[in-house]
Amino acid sequence: MVDATDMVPATAASREPATMLAPKKKRPSRAGAIVRYGLLIVVGLVMIYPLLWLIGASFKTNQEIFSTPWFWPQNPTFQGYIDGWQTSTPYTFGRFFFNSLCIVVPKVIGTAVSSTLVAYGFARFDFPGKKLLFGVLIATLLLPDVVTRIPQYLLFRELGWLDTFLPLFVPQWFAWEAFFVFMLIQFLRAIPREMEEAARVDGANTMQTLIFIVVPMLKPAIISVCLFQFMWTMNDFLGPLIYISSVENYPISLALRLAIDTTEAFNWNEILAMTVLALTPSLVVFFIAQKYFIEGIATGGVKG
Amino acid sequence: MAELQLRSVEKTYGNGYKAVHGIDLDVEEGEFMVLVGPSGCAKSTTLRMIAGLETITGGEVRIGDTVVNDLVPGKRGIAMVFQNYALYPHMKVTKNLSFGLRLKGVAKPRIAAATDEVSGILEIEQLLDRLPKQLSGGQAQRVALGRALIKSPDVFLFDEPLSNLDAKLRASMRVRITDLHKRLRDEGRPATVVYVTHDQVEAMTMGDRICVMKDGRIMQVADPQTLYARPANAFVAGFIGMPEMNLVDAVLTRDGGVPQLTVAGQTVAVRDGLAGRITAADGPVRLGIRPQHLDVVDPDAADAFTGEITTTEFLGHEVNLHVRLGGEPLVAVTPADDTTTALGRGDRVGLKPRGAKVHLFAPGDEGENISLGTH
Numbered sequence: 001m002v003d004a005t006d007m008v009p010a011t012a013a014s015r016e017p018a019t020m021l022a023p024k025k026k027r028p029s030r031a032g033a034i035v036r037y038g039l040l041i042v043v044g045l046v047m048i049y050p051l052l053w054l055i056g057a058s059f060k061t062n063q064e065i066f067s068t069p070w071f072w073p074q075n076p077t078f079q080g081y082i083d084g085w086q087t088s089t090p091y092t093f094g095r096f097f098f099n100s101l102c103i104v105v106p107k108v109i110g111t112a113v114s115s116t117l118v119a120y121g122f123a124r125f126d127f128p129g130k131k132l133l134f135g136v137l138i139a140t141l142l143l144p145d146v147v148t149r150i151p152q153y154l155l156f157r158e159l160g161w162l163d164t165f166l167p168l169f170v171p172q173w174f175a176w177e178a179f180f181v182f183m184l185i186q187f188l189r190a191i192p193r194e195m196e197e198a199a200r201v202d203g204a205n206t207m208q209t210l211i212f213i214v215v216p217m218l219k220p221a222i223i224s225v226c227l228f229q230f231m232w233t234m235n236d237f238l239g240p241l242i243y244i245s246s247v248e249n250y251p252i253s254l255a256l257r258l259a260i261d262t263t264e265a266f267n268w269n270e271i272l273a274m275t276v277l278a279l280t281p282s283l284v285v286f287f288i289a290q291k292y293f294i295e296g297i298a299t300g301g302v303k304g
Numbered sequence: 305m306a307e308l309q310l311r312s313v314e315k316t317y318g319n320g321y322k323a324v325h326g327i328d329l330d331v332e333e334g335e336f337m338v339l340v341g342p343s344g345c346a347k348s349t350t351l352r353m354i355a356g357l358e359t360i361t362g363g364e365v366r367i368g369d370t371v372v373n374d375l376v377p378g379k380r381g382i383a384m385v386f387q388n389y390a391l392y393p394h395m396k397v398t399k400n401l402s403f404g405l406r407l408k409g410v411a412k413p414r415i416a417a418a419t420d421e422v423s424g425i426l427e428i429e430q431l432l433d434r435l436p437k438q439l440s441g442g443q444a445q446r447v448a449l450g451r452a453l454i455k456s457p458d459v460f461l462f463d464e465p466l467s468n469l470d471a472k473l474r475a476s477m478r479v480r481i482t483d484l485h486k487r488l489r490d491e492g493r494p495a496t497v498v499y500v501t502h503d504q505v506e507a508m509t510m511g512d513r514i515c516v517m518k519d520g521r522i523m524q525v526a527d528p529q530t531l532y533a534r535p536a537n538a539f540v541a542g543f544i545g546m547p548e549m550n551l552v553d554a555v556l557t558r559d560g561g562v563p564q565l566t567v568a569g570q571t572v573a574v575r576d577g578l579a580g581r582i583t584a585a586d587g588p589v590r591l592g593i594r595p596q597h598l599d600v601v602d603p604d605a606a607d608a609f610t611g612e613i614t615t616t617e618f619l620g621h622e623v624n625l626h627v628r629l630g631g632e633p634l635v636a637v638t639p640a641d642d643t644t645t646a647l648g649r650g651d652r653v654g655l656k657p658r659g660a661k662v663h664l665f666a667p668g669d670e671g672e673n674i675s676l677g678t679h
Contacts (some may be wrong), residue, residue: 126318194390197357202404203378203452212403216394 058273065268081277084270089247089258093274096255103168103240103251104233110173111180111229117176119184120210124196141178153242167243168236172229180225187221188214205221223292232283252278305432306368306381306458307333308354308496315349315520323349326363331459334494336485338511340501342543346520348463355384355461366459378407383452384461388468389444391436397675398432404455422450425484442473449481462499466506474506482510504544516540523670537672538665541592547624547678549663550598552632554591556582556664565591565662568630570609577660581621584666584674592663598636600625600644601654608656609634613649618667627653 005027049071056071058080064073085093122134152290156167191214199213214220217266237253244250250258256274308331315324321347331337339347351357354365356377365372372380383404391400399406401422410418423429426446436444445465452460462481466474473635488495501507505515510526516523516531516539523543524536535541541549555566563574563582603610611629623644625636636655638644647653665671 003398151587153655191389192390194386195392195534196389197355197377197393198384198390198451199403201355201377201382201384202455203407205378208407213392216392228400 054272055276056268058276060269062063062267062269065272080267080269080273083267084274084277087255087258091248093252093255093277095248096250096252097277099165099249100234100251100253103165104230106165107169107172107233108226108229110169111175111177113224114173114175115177115180115184116210116215116218116222118181119188120214122181123185123188124193137178137181141182149238149242157244162243163245163249164243165249168233168239177229180228184218184221187218191217220292223289227286227289227293230285234278234282250265306496307331308337308459308498309366310350310354310363310387311349311366312363312462313353313360313365315346315353315358316361326351327393327520327522329522329525331496331498332371333496336499336510336512338499338501338514339517340504340505340507340514340543341517341523343502344519345517347500347517348492349501350517351463351498354382354498355382355458356438366575378404381458382461383455383459384463385445385465385576387446387464389436389441389448390445391439391444391451393436395435396432397428397436397439397628400436400447401432401450401454404451416570418454421646422454425453425487426450441469442477445469445477446480449484453484456493458496460495460497462497462501464501464588465499467501467503478506478509504546508544513545516543518670527563534676535592535663535673536592536676537670538592538668541663541665541673545594547595547635547637549592549594549629550634551590551592551665552629552634553667554664555587556584557586565589567591567609568632570629572609572657573607574657574659574662575607577658578662578664579676581677582664582674583676583678584595584664588667589674590671591657592665592668594661595624595635595637595659597632597658598655599658599663600636600638601656603652603654605654605656608654610652610654613647613651613653615649617646618645625646627655629655664670 013277015191053069053071056073057065057080059076060073061075061077061079064075068074082158087093118137152167152171156162159166161167161170178214195217196209199209205214235253237257240251242255242256247258252274256278308329309483310327310329312326312328313324314322314326316322327350339350341347349358353360356372356375360373367381377384385628391397392403395403398419401419405415405418415642419432420429423432426449428443428446428450431439431443431447436447437665439447445468448465462477465481468475469477479620484501485495485497500508501511508531511528513525513527514531515525518539524531525671526536531540535544535549538551542551552567557564557566557571558579559573561579563578564571565574566572599608601608609629611627611634614628614633615626617624618640622637624636625641625644627634627636634655662675663673664675665673
């Protein structure tokens with residue numbers, strides 16, 4: 001119901017008090033805004049300071065790092081980067097970057113392809129046992145990761161895949177991550193089916209409909225999936241720790257630990273310099289794809 | 305181009321709900337057939353079964369000489385225009401138009417020629433480089449039409465294509481579609497069309513024949529004139545025509561061959577044009593008379609019902625009079641002149657049915673017309 005007072009016509013007389021009130025109202029709200037944004041800026045700085053310190057410290061000498069909490073280096077030097085890149089092993093850090101790439105690329109592609117296929121199936125087709133299977137899929141979301149570690153390890157040991165990259169990305173080729181499948185299903189549910197029906201009338205078969213119609217419409221969600229998977233994989237420590245044993249196969253996350261283990265006095269500037277390098281790919285990729293990323297999350301979450 | 309036949313077509317959903325109860329329908333080659341009915345009458349379901357977007361759970365759909373029950377939509381030789389256009393959002397108009405042809409592997413020069421021709425016919429040449437989101441509703445619907453036209457299908461299927469457009473645009477698109485249909489017929493490549501709508505104006509103005517449906521059954525299939533003048537049952541009579549036909553309970557008696565109708569205690573003799581047509585015995589019936597066929601006369605005049613006006617609606621050239629006759633409401637449409645315009649709530653007025661236009665139906669919502677004569 002509309003309140004009767006809302007329906008008073010906006011004549012000059014009835015508008016007048018509003019215009020008189022307006023400046024009075026504005027002043028406290030401006031002060032409020034200053035307080036709000038001031039607070040946000042302070043909290044934001046507190047949150048980002050460790051990152052700023054990390055970047056600053058990577059240009060400091062080892063002695064300077066712990067002598068001052070201020071992030072700006074007094075005598076900026078690249079020595080940390082130069083020494084860190086060489087590492088204490090026979091391999092340079094480039095090798096570890098390459099190893100990470102060997103895991104990340106097949107993992108991201110496999111996740112995107114398989115999750116899209118499975119989500120398409122669940123969202124658009126009716127088949128016997130669909131409800132049960134979907135229930136099982138969602139149930140795996142609730143299963144703690146750690147529970148499956150040991151059986152998986154035994155499985156991959158039997159397959160002779162230990163100390164290879166295979167255990168780190170092959171499961172993802174089979175829509176292993178229920179979260180991504182669920183996210184894509186939610187996104188698909190928000191897309192009307194008429195476009196796909198039009199494509200079928202136009203003569204497209206199921207796969208053509210998926211590739212030419214559904215995937216382009218799903219693009220924001222698929223990009224989000226790729227981004228998530230990229231960042232999670234770059235940061236994954238436990239997976240490589242379990243399956244990778246020889247240094248030549250170490251990805252970045254393990255290689256960073258390597259530096260801590262093998263040197264007697266930690267060369268913190270080298271570790272921090274390499275940490276900065278290790279962060280860079282995730283940050284770059286995120287900022288490039290930020291637009292799609294947010295679109296994908298927002299649509300997948302709000303609708304459906 | 306080909307004819308379309310539906311033979312005892314049924315649709316039963318997985319939960320046991322039967323939406324379509326054995327429909328028989330023949331659409332001739334080049335004919336514009338409109339499926340019309342209230343929402344939930346399964347007209348869209350029927351169309352989607354013809355298209356192959358819904359499975360057919362009983363009966364047979366035939367396009368030309370082929371039974372298409374088990375063919376995928378792309379192999380049925382159909383094209384469809386959807387209510388919300390269903391343009392591919394990531395493709396420019398050109399690509400939207402040619403998607404079907406590209407899938408078929410048609411050579412590029414032929415695709416270009418077809419795109420040119422279709423965009424010329426529909427006047428969308430200047431839109432070819434746009435994305436669907438840059439089109440207005442009317443433009444998008446023209447592109448959707450083009451996407452169907454470019455395939456030169458055997459049968460065109462329209463699923464309420466104009467219901468998303470505003471009234472003005474709807475009227476112009478209506479004319480455009482019927483023009484296009486006639487033009488194709490004149491060019492010697494007639495298009496068989498099945499057009500679903502809930503709007504009786506679209507149905508009456510566009511269809512060569514109209515199929516009126518209710519609850520998954522066909523009520524009547526006929527050309528617009530027949531549908532209006534000789535409705536097969538009370539449902540069709542009430543569905544077609546504006547304002548709706550008056551349908552009131554009455555008792556039929558005969559007095560020396562002259563039919564007498566008693567409504568709410570008033571008995572009126574219908575002297576001409578009805579006696580010869582009645583095919584049922586005396587008894588309770590439903591009287592059907594269109595508002596346009598009730599003449600406004602003085603109260604208590606001979607052969608006229610007398611009632612009290614509850615509302616008048618002035619429309620400029622005519623006046624709608626809502627009259628209460630005992631418990632029965634009646635509407636009469638009368639030309640606006642000084643007398644009728646002066647009538648107001650509470651005035652008593654006589655309503656005389658024109659005998660030739662009176663319909664009698666068997667009792668019930670779908671009571672059959674018992675005043676069609678024996679031919």
